Amino acid sequence: MTRLLILGTGTDQVEGILEAQRFGLYTIGLDWNEASDGAKLVDEFYKVNIKDIKEVAQFLDGYPHLVHGVIAFGVDIPDVLAFAAEKLNCYFQLNFERAKISKDKYKAKKLLRESDVRVPPFAPVHSPDDISSFIRYYGYPVVLKPVDNSGSRGVLLIEKNTDINWAFEYSKRFVRNKSTNPSLMVEKFICGRQLSTESIIVDGKLFTVGLSDRNYELLNKTKPFIVENGGDLPPEPLPTFKNYQELISAIDEELSKALRAFGSGNGTIKGDIVVDEHGQVWIIEVAFRLSGGLFSTIEIPKNTGVNFVKKAIEIQLQGTCNTKDLSYRIKNFVRLRYIFIEVEKGIVKRIKLPQMENVIFKIYCKEGEPLSFLKTFELPKNKLLGYVIWENTKQKVLDIEKQLLETLEVEVSTQ
Ligand SMILES: Nc1ncnc2c1ncn2[C@@H]1O[C@H](COP(=O)(O)OP(=O)(O)OP(=O)(O)O)[C@@H](O)[C@H]1O
Ligand SMILES: [Mg+2]
Missing domain, CATH: 3.30.1490.20 (ATP-grasp fold, A domain)
Structure with missing residues (x-):
């Protein structure tokens, strides 16, 4: 039996847990919330605050079985992962010190700048x-x-x-x-095209298979708050690059310097990137973890056919993965958008999702839950749900979206 320790069992982690189980692994999940969606899915669950290294250490000291790998999906805890991996004698791409630096935006940017990475x-x-x-x-x-x-x-x-x-x-x-x-x-603030990337690292080589436009159409309404509303894969072509391969090469050049700066081994790297009007690539931030939301779990596989999460799990268990099928190719156009409800307070009375092919929904606020529960900005905006649509042409994606928005039923009481 191969045991995988999964730090975090929330909504964002469900797909990762399912993928690990499809892979035939025995999953051990930790989370502070026993009622989280993934807690019921893992083979063993323990109530542990995964952001608290001491609590995680205590759990690991008392856990009697051999663990073969440790992973987190979409949670920003590289330091805890590095610590747990060291304790369990498992693999992680960063050592503890570098993992701690990567979590601090200021210290990380200093390290990147010293390593000649183009940062603002x-x-x-x-x-x-x-x-x-x-x-x-x-x-x-x-x-x-x-x-x-x-x-x-x-x-x-x-x-x-x-x-x-x-x-x-x-x-x-x-x-x-x-x-x-x-x-x-x-x-x-660097003006230009905002992109998200996600890559697999094997033997110092980058395989950037996640490449998305970030949609900031709400920014004019929401500023000074920066609110992203989904993204599109592939990005709209950039005039300064002949094709996506050229764009990826330019991005990989900066990301490679970041990898060396952090001394990262095999694993994953996620980039917040801006490409300016001259085609210069700016690194806003890198993170040595899998993305949250639906990027690594749904958008990348639908866009390119690459099972990104499976590759990441393979690396956690074996220290490496097969790179043969990791080339960037466009299978489908993919669109992620969120639906926000603009009220200060409210309860979700009813959500009726249309039954449609090539659409996956993710509900952030279930029926009966108060909307303000999810309020993270000083804005009357609450993320209610997200949807991902994929099809082999962009027009078909837009047609599905139109039909989806016409048939989706949402009732919110503002009492
Ligand atoms: N200097 C900058 N120039 C241009 N855009 C920026 C800059 N800093 C931040 N942004 C935009 O704001 C977003 C959020 O900033 P940042 O990544 O630093 O914070 P975060 O808390 O990690 O948020 P997120 O999880 O959305 O990435 C960035 O992903 C980027 O789109
Ligand atoms: Mg960021």
Whole structure:
């Protein structure tokens, strides 16, 4: 029996758990929430706070069986993974020290800059004055962000009319560990095409099979809050590149430098990337983990035919994987969008999903649940559900989306 330890059993982890089981593995799941969707799916479940290294250590000390691999799907805990892997004598791509740096946006960017990776100019922020002096030097717009959060929490786009004192106080609220120094940072906002990438690393070589446009059409309405509304695969062609292969090569050049900076072994790397009008690739952030949401689990396999999660699991167990079928090729056009409900407070009364082929839904707020439960921004916006559509032409994808939006029924009470 091959045992895989899975850190996190929430909604975002369900697909990964199922994939591990399809692979014939015996799954052990840890999460603080016994009622989480994946807790019922794993072969063994234990209530453990996976963000707390001490709790995880205590669990591992008491676990009597041999564990062959450890993985997390879409949770930003590379340090816990590195720690657990070391303790279990299993494989992980980063050592503990580098894993800790990769989680801190400021320290990680410093390391990337020292390694000649093209990153935006940035500076630590201890006071609103630090933001103002950065702007005096680099000009508007800039981005203010907590160094130790994720999911765009506390990330603000600062333009001429933004109140800098307010921005400072707001962003500070999303700092997780208040003793981190610096706890906030500011960056030059890089204008251009926003892309998400996800790659497999084998023997220092990158296989970038996840390549998506990020959809920021809501930004004009939501700024200063940066709210992404899904994405499209493949991205719209970029005028500065002849084809996707050329674009991927340019991206891989920067990502390779990032790999070397972190001393990463085989595994995965996820990139937040901007390509500017001159075709220059800027690394906003890299993470040595599988993406959350539906990117690695649904969008990449539908787009390219590559079972990304399976490859990642293989690496966790064997330290490597077969790279023969890891070339970037377009099988389908894929579109992810979210549906937000714009009310301050409300309860989801009813969701009736249309039965459609080539569509997968993901519900973030179930019937009977209060919408404010999911509120992560200072906005009357709540992520209700997401849908992924795939077809062999973009037009067919758009036709399905139109039909989906016409037939989807959602009832929310605002009492
Ligand atoms: N300097 C920048 N220039 C251009 N866009 C940026 C910059 N900083 C952040 N962004 C945009 O805002 C998003 C969120 O910022 P960042 O990745 O730093 O925070 P996060 O908490 O990791 O959020 P997410 O999970 O959405 O990536 C980025 O993915 C990118 O699209
Ligand atoms: Mg990010």
